[in-house]
Amino acid sequence: MGRAWDAVTDPTIGFLVSRSRWTRIGRMMPWIVLSTPLAVLSYFLVWWVPPFEQGKVLWYLVFLCLFQTLQTCFHVPYSALTMFISSEQRERDSATAYRMTMEVLGTVVGTAIQGQIVGGANAFCKAQVVDEPGVFNASASPAGADANVSHACLDYTKQAYMVASGVTCAIYVLCAVVLLLGVREYDCSPSPSAKPLSFYRGLKLVMGHGPYATLVMGFLFTSLAFMLLEGNIALFCTYSLSLAGDYQNILLVIMLSATLSIPLWHRFLIRFGKKTAVYVGVTWAVPFMVLIACVQSSLLVAYLCSVAAGASVAVAFLLPWSMLPDVVDDFRVKNPELQGHEAIFYSSYVFFTKFASGVSLGVSTLSLSFSGYVTGSSVQPPLVDFTLRILVSPVPIVLIFVGLLIFRLYPIDEQRRQGNRKLLRELRNKQPDSETDSMETGTVV
The missing domain is CATH 1.20.1250 (Growth Hormone; Chain: A;)
Structure with missing residues (x-):
């Protein structure tokens, strides 16, 4: 729903x-x-x-x-x-x-x-x-x-x-x-003489851009981890924690925690950088994933883990879309003669996000099917409990660490980001006054 x-x-x-x-x-x-x-x-x-x-x-x-x-x-x-x-x-x-x-x-x-x-x-x-x-x-x-x-x-x-x-x-x-x-x-556009980019050529150039490929692959694994957790949390609360009547409240706590955490993570990434925010924010959920998989039935622990998980979910929501413009700027610096590639970056990322959602659903469905899960039954085989605990803890943790290892290869740090900003500003300053006037900074209301 x-x-x-x-x-x-x-x-x-x-x-x-x-x-x-x-x-x-x-x-x-x-x-x-x-x-x-x-x-x-x-x-x-x-x-x-x-x-x-x-x-x-x-x-x-x-x-x-x-x-x-x-x-x-x-x-x-x-x-x-x-x-x-x-x-x-x-x-x-x-x-x-x-x-x-x-x-x-x-x-x-x-x-x-x-x-x-x-x-x-x-x-x-x-x-x-x-x-x-x-x-x-x-x-x-x-x-x-x-x-x-x-x-x-x-x-x-x-x-x-x-x-x-x-x-x-x-x-x-x-x-x-x-x-x-x-x-x-x-x-x-950084250059008034920039040429429009065809879709097929743009797709080839975008997918071949190293920082973008690293960003997509890193968040593909971390997003898949959180999707597995969110997709199985209802069944986990029902059949593993015996909290069938509280799982809706637990989901609500996760989303409220994510909502309140996004402004805090935004200030964190401004102060310490985006790569640091990824490492700290994503790994923040790991201890609580271990804790929730080890308990049998505790409403207090479930709510505590939900608050912590929501804080990490906020990072999964915020950081990909915050880092994507930096990748687009890096591409512009290397290809100032091209324009019209922004939608390709964003549409490709949306595709990979939906792909991760489909993989998460397929893995969960197949795993539960092999464990003997019976749809609609109030009593499930013991193997279902074991499978749900695997899907909400060990598997997401492994995926998180794989994603973080990929992020170590992500080349756009704060120094490079500021360098790209300076280069793009120099390119725009070379434009005629009429073009420059039309690029005044937007106001956030």
């Missing part, structure tokens, strides 16, 4: 206003404008129950895939806007920190909204009572009452999911409008 609420989290960046000259609508905004209404419609149809029985699976498969595709069409230009709102690294880092804070907060708000609306339907079904008489009579005919109760619960649940999806769509549109009206792009 959490992935469905990505619809809420993506558009919540509309707080940046650029003081630059409004020369055109930009390269990114048209994709956002075109994808938003179609994404909203496809998301709503995912939760709508069609009036036919045959072909329901195909219906949901088509619209779910369509929604994911349109969401990607929104998310890639939305993320790449970071490169078009300011040419200053510090301001882009600040914008990224605000953006990721709003995304995580959006996940929390979206989960809370759907939880409250759908929770009301579940409460209705448990009570098996309606306010208006005549809908069903539980004392008149037990069999008929059961049928009426089941039908009423089903209708009420359908309505609740439709209302929840409608609220989500409204938030999506509202945030997209704020984004459209609140953000203006401007040309950040």
